[in-house]
Amino acid sequence: xxxxxxxxxxxxxxxxxxxxxxxxxxxxxxxxxxxxxxxxxxxxxxxxxxxxxxxxxxxxxxxxxxxxxxxxxxxxxxxxxxxxxxxxxxxxxxxxxxxxxxxxxxxxxxxxxxxxxxxxxxxxxxxxxxxxxxxxxxxxxxxxxxxxxxxxxxxxxxxxxxxxxx
Numbered sequence: 001x002x003x004x005x006x007x008x009x010x011x012x013x014x015x016x017x018x019x020x021x022x023x024x025x026x027x028x029x030x031x032x033x034x035x036x037x038x039x040x041x042x043x044x045x046x047x048x049x050x051x052x053x054x055x056x057x058x059x060x061x062x063x064x065x066x067x068x069x070x071x072x073x074x075x076x077x078x079x080x081x082x083x084x085x086x087x088x089x090x091x092x093x094x095x096x097x098x099x100x101x102x103x104x105x106x107x108x109x110x111x112x113x114x115x116x117x118x119x120x121x122x123x124x125x126x127x128x129x130x131x132x133x134x135x136x137x138x139x140x141x142x143x144x145x146x147x148x149x150x151x152x153x154x155x156x157x158x159x160x161x162x163x164x165x166x
Contacts, residue, residue: 010115023148047072048090078112114157
């Protein structure tokens with residue numbers, strides 16, 4: 001799937017569930033979709049999705065930072081919507097080696113997560129407002145706090161939306 005299709009799917013999910021607000025109440029979204037979330041500490045995984053008999057469970061590593069947990073929930077929702085043919089996904093914690101390329105499915109789930117947590121229209125509106133007021137060194141940090149995501153996630157999202165250059 002291309003980025004535009006993923007963007008549209010995320011917008012459709014937000015609209016269809018009636019979930020609004022910034023930061024996106026991601027756990028409320030999962031609840032409205034009847035997807036259970038279970039949190040437990042792990043040294044092995046960040047998140048996982050298991051589907052069986054029409055039910056779904058997202059497992060989240062509770063020892064990771066809250067912004068990481070939010071992104072992991074959104075990422076697993078990405079797998080839920082974008083990859084319905086597979087019943088289980090596990091996102092292991094191993095650090096990606098420099099230059100290592102993630103699988104297309106993992107990149108797609110990341111794009112979906114970013115679109116859910118940082119909806120395009122809201123983010124572009126906020127970015128334009130800040131740009132008018134004058135951007136500073138803390139722009140990324142401010143937006144990341146507002147959307148309750150990591151600065152790294154915000155930076156990538158803005159780059160992907162072509163609002164800033166790397």
